[in-house]
Amino acid sequence: MRMRQKTTLRMRITRRRLLQAYALLFEHFGPQNWWPAETQFEVIIGAILTQNTAWSNVAKAIENLKALHALTPEGIRDLPLPRLLNAIRPSGYYNIKAARIQNFIKVFFERHHGDLKAFLDLPADHLRKELLEIRGIGPETADSILLYAAGRPVFVIDAYTVRVLVRHGYLAEGIGYDEAQKWFMKRVPLDVSLFNEYHALFVALGKYYCKSTPQCHGCPLESM
DNA sequence: GACCAGGCACATC
């Protein structure tokens, strides 16, 4: 019993620190306005295209698809593979990503007949399970879709998030996706707008700090 | 010219 009280106390302290870190990051970087997309469908395609890729490259691919008026479920479905490949080429890994996009579209039309609202309105655990069954959609891509397209309180773990939390001593190096996600979500309020902004702020921080040296001069979290 | 970027699947041990 005493052990459990200690654990709970430690979790409360960490929760306060994590919320304090959020406040400092928000103050330093400002609102990140994620996800940079006009539609929910655009979020889904962007989530696949940005796998291990700089967003600036993804933006070009998105623009190409828009220029083809193909950034809709039907548009992608009806786009011949060579044109899809050509459009998403700037985002890199284009052969694999085209297959992944088509995998998604195939399952989406087969199971949900192109009804995006119904699809995204599925219970969160059900939706996540269906997404993970699609070859080419892993935990991070699925959770990005859950949070940024479906508006569910699911925290996205990515390379930046892990790196920041490891550098600041919260997580052990080599921690797995599910474990890191559970750790975080047990300690902060399950709030969509908080998760939305916090994840984007981790990325913003990770782009400039927490890279090579344990102590980064000028880090907005330096005072913690 | 090396290095990195908002992962994932697959092979191998």
Place this chain on the structure above:
DNA sequence: GATGTGCATGGT
């Protein structure tokens, strides 16, 4: 279960 590898463009 852990570890290694291929996938590819564009910016620094």
